[in-house]
Amino acid sequence: MKFIRSFIILLFLGAVSSVIGQDNKENFSVDFETFNLENGLKVILHQDKSDPVVAVALTAHVGSAREKESRTGFAHLFEHLLFLESENLGKGGLDKLSARIGGSGANGSTSRDRTNYFQTVPKDALEKMIWAEADKLGFFINTVTEPVLAKEKQVVKNEKRQAVDNRPYGHTFYVVDRNLYPQGHPYNWQVIGSLEDLQNATLQDVKDFYNKWYVPNNVILTISGDFNKEQAKEWVHKYFDEIERGSDIAELEKQPVNLTESKRLYHEDNFAKLPELTLTWPSVYSYHEDSFALEILSNYLAEGKNAPLYKKLVEEKQLTSNVSMFNYTSELAGQLMLQVRAYDGKDLDSVKIAIDETFAEFEKNGIPQKDLKRIKAGLETDFYNSISSVLGKGFQLAQYEIFAKDPNFINKEIDKMLAVTGEDVMNLFKKYVANKNYVATSFVPKDQLDLALENSEKAEVIEEKIVEGAEEKFDANQEVTYEKTPSSFDRSIEPPYQGKPELSIPEIWDARMPSGMKIMGITNTEVPVVQFSLEMKGGQLLERPAKAGVSNMLANMMTKGTAKKTPAELEEAIELLGASIYVNASEEKITISGNTLAKNFAETMELVREILLEPRWDEKEFELVKQRTLSRLKEEKGDPNAIAQNEFKKLIYGENSILSYNELGTAETVENLNIEDLKNYYEENLSPLAATFMTVGAIEKAEAVNSVKAISANWAPKNIDFPEVPEFELPERSKVYFYDVPGAKQSVFAFGAPALSAKDNNFYPAEVMNYRLGGGGFASRLTQELREGKGYTYGIRSRFADQSYIGPFMISSGVRSNITYEAAELVRDILKEYPETFSQDDLDVTKSYMIKSNARRFETLGAKLDMLREISDYGYEYDYIKDREQKVEEMSVMDIQDLAKKYINPERMFYLIVGDAETQLDKLEALGYGKPVLLNENSEN
Template structure:
């Protein structure tokens, strides 16, 4: 993948909350769904049309006019299953090279075209069976999207040379360091796969490959792989969205029809591995909490037994209502988390049980308890209620994938390759409706045998890695004769096509009303699919913590799903599971939220659960003690993750001792242990009140339907006791630039958080700030990310952003760089910051980054969840409702001069604090060499002697 920075999403949420393209009043959306959705009977279908060009290129058209967007989803049917021996990671490296330029699109320009057109969700990914490339554009850019995709597939190899190969080898190796070696349990997962699969099996290595194999790939290998697999007869494009099928077919023929087919792709024939004796291994890693993995080989995707094991995974560990969660997390309190899944692939699947232990808990004891539950499921079928919960969750998740054209397109491509039928969705769902309780037990008996599995115990200790693979000096110039072509030159392809007439950018006007008790209700009707999302937002975030009780806001929110006056924690979990819904509570900096998301049919019950959590918390003593242990373990887990640690220490230094936002949101070990029921109830009584709350709802509900649902649930809510006095947060004090190091011995990367106080949400120049930041570090194509990733190969990704709240503001640049280039990376970063402040952007750059925010609005906010999240943030930040409708005008009015002024006023190098979490022995000399004398602090941000 292309190292996703938050891109435009964070900036726009910070500016004006969730935005979604809206239909004119009274217009009914034309949807890809036909007929009524009947999930129980499996009667779910997507209207699609598949055609194959003469060269073998497959195209699947999914016409859907709900939003003025088109998703472009290209699958190349090649992944690690197609790699040669000694070339692990090849398919993934090739994915990166596909973005490095093509015959008609210079290196670095591909993503700029997407940005300038208002594209969203632009990326690629590789799994064991395929590689995909996707983006979503406004519907008037249909031809541009096809031009880009065709050049990637047909003409990328024309521009690949030793320079671009060396650069992407650096990037991918940085990704491996970040995702495996500097991430807790990363090497543990790799060890598990190596124990499951024998030498020579294409699934044995991680998708990303080894350092040695990545570095060893030669330019000839790249050309051979392209010649074999990156041909039109081994690729499928799904177009999903707002287009005319006749026009789309003609354009597909124009751009893809002349690409030459390759030879028939070699067939992959690999026997399914068989384990006949349990394999056990212990892996030590730089972790705080031990972890247990139990893994079995299971039937391939869509084969007999695959659906049964999917259901078994839900029953055993599919959420808080599952058996293992109830036993190990809630009852025995031996586990911090439980995850169970049937990871389905084409050659064989893996059933994996993953349990992170609490401090001091025995992995052997946990394993015995898990074995007992598996044995019980094998002999006693799941209850009808458990089977219903699994079906409901699967149904809801499938519908949510169809809500967004980006994920809908990928789902259709998935079915096309894995099931051989792009219209397989109904049959897929029917698999679960047809199986019975006894089928699940019989399948568990057949496949989950103790002597057929791999057991991995991950324990704290030394991280053992293969010998370091040197990075040779990168070539600065391609050698003569390095480039070649697979397809004939066609001069007309050199000119990018123009856009069709754009449809009017219509953003939703928020609808709001207030109940008699003062509760604000904000809702956004979104017909099309029978889904509803909601959030109750309360001004009870971290900023409301008493000075002597850091973490209390988060603790209070976490307790809400753990029992009410009429329901236990288990009953709440089971009630949500029956609905196939999600129900969560959490606290942020300025607000706390309870979120619900599910089917329209379950909206009454789901909102009823949400109301019960908010209005009737029990704060039972046993649950408080369990939550204490959970939060103490989470505090330990945070120390494992360098990026989280860098952010936490950055907050402490930025806000200063005593400020409510300076302490970790979890609190401290002492404050967690000191919490009792009286403190929790007092905080809840003071802050969870209707006049300080908003209920935000989006989905397939009218105002009449919504009022009928919420009046009985929230109308009588009065709040208890005295309300907390409104006390503004302390002002952020002026700070001086400094550098802070937190030691993480042996770390292969340095996690950086470069932070300073920033403007609040009410800043009149917020639009100019965000446009400026998009150029600096907010976009993938930004100056900082381009320099540190694409030019220097120092990082997998660096991004910057402004967080603008009602009473808090912060600027930050975040990412991880290779340990040995920590100093040079900061030097380059400072050059880009100074450059941003020195002179105005040129017209081309300004137009691109401004359009990247303005034209992308429909694509950024095209789901109920996105709408609810944005409107919740908008209300929390104190913005007026018309901020949404005003946003296009404000963004469109940003000029080079106003963006420069924003940089000069809100991007002050003299206030930037650098927090570097990494190997002190290696990074301190680099920092001193660039004139930075670092302070060394501990994992809580406290100065060390």
């Protein structure tokens, strides 16, 4: 459950016809219907019968801005509480229900101004979801008891440690908002709240908050997908009508801020390895008339090679590898933010000088029309991508109602963006940025204060101390009684399924080109967009240790211009089509992927051809890519999660395997790479004989094949000698490994061992076995015991890595530092007991989820592309989902137990922990696996 992510949501009565782009001939229409219950609940219905699924979202107009100082974090706390239990769903609430009905997993998010709860389910479960959402709104608060509140406080505090306290630059927004918004302003504090406020929250505080804000007249219910509209209305009335209306809720006035002077602050960041400068100017609230031009302004100044800030800071001054700028708007106010993470040792004063120089030049030159055009072109594709799922459509069905106060704003927003002129952009630059006061934050590594902006003051940042036994005790299993809220009917009876959704497997077409390149595709016309992926086997597997990182650097170089186009010209050509093209390297492949409007597919493929077959080999860009890679490697040394991932690979694959290396390489190998190394890799290892082109979206087979003929015809086939990957073996006995990050607020776990390949017949059965262990989110034992039972963590999961060679089984989590040993011991014990304690009930829940969830498996374009990818990578049959359903149906409790014993052995496993050695290392010897091995003896990260 995320607290920062915000979604675009819209309400409209009747039909909406949205035509994006002046020359777009396609009319894209979305039909809505909305009605209000007498108690004030607003209901939005949108039918989409393209897949047998339905998304249900409950959006409450309450976020952190409706809280009080010293009682912060309540809105986000409720996002957690509302999943746990309600009077009629009982213990486990929505999470337990989701596992049984094959849902996407009940989830939610909190922003400054709203909280939402959402899930996509097979269409036969719609009545169950409406029943459950009504229980959340009208039959919930009595279930919140002292033990429930105490436990969930710990979960939220762990989330704050994970998202803020235990990561580089995690306190940036805290410092910015406290200095941008005056005391008393509702955006002065963070959405997640403070650890102290959370701890001090009383049960009565919580109940008062709920009773004020969680009332029908402050909530929107959205239903989007394949359902019968009249039947849905009946169910909504049945389950929501008798929930009482709350007191009238007054609208909050807009509260834009004005800085009377600029503020400069610094913070020595325990985890940061590079200096970062953030500049923040007061801007405007969501959907303000100026917000559209400000979005274009930030995009032009910072995004891509044509951006003035990129040209100045990255190319000319070589201060950083990336600049980001964005207009962060909320209901009451907004802030325009510019962030630069500089290279190692770079003085942030030099960054600020370069920014000022760029602004001065922009004020003289303005924004060229061609740049204005390419920025607008991307908006069309972004819009279609945002509504490619029923959940995306559902999200977009409430924000306009809540924040724009105009149900027809879906027709106006893009028009307003397209109407922005170059003069508008310049006027707003002068109005909000040029010579205006700002908040500047310098986050610098420990003992590098000289890198902060001159005349900066020390920022107030509250750092949690690691204290043993400091947390409040609670009994999550304590039985409590409460008086149930009366109802006109028995709400404890769960509604039945309505029908049975049929598994809809997309029809796959394929072709083989003369060069040997294989083509696979799925035609889907829901939205006029196409996603594509050209996947070439190789990647890291074809590297030599001395050249580690060469495939990653090659992938980065491939979008840095072509023989015919400079880097800036290539980027402009892509953006003018409203397209995106990415090149990435992984352990087993190099991939050219992206998406584009269907009408521009052929032109986009011509650019893909240039990128692949006519590389530029630009020496200047090579040096920039090298510096960027070295900077990322430096950055990762301060990130506990990246450290855990990199050290775990070394344990799993051993020092002799190229797979044990960071995919970026090492500082030494990257430093020694030259452009000839990239050319050699390119010439030797990219071949159509080892390539598959996949496309999904609004395009027919013939057009797709024709569009890539030029790639095939000009790509000479060559045989590639793929190395044989050894069968990695389990350790003889378990061992604990520790990587010291002094002062870490959490310990990051990476436990596991080599397991099996995705090509192995047991791979999917092993995934089925893992569902109740740690793969099923809130349905899993690891989550239930470590998060729900103990409050040790915000999240924990286990999974089998899908590779064509033997990949690991891995458990990953971040736990609060002062219970590192207890959490590790509990994980070990769960693994030991799992084979013997897996029951028929566990199997029933697993089967229900695995089979029912297939109804929503291929809903989005991305999901369809993933299906093609699995078929291509692992040789699965086109209808492999049917075979999997059959396997699940036939599995027994004994089958699960045998698989658990075979692939999950806690006595032959690597236990890797990244955390604070001073306080946690010694205790881990009690796990019984000998003295822990300290991986960085000198404590240098």
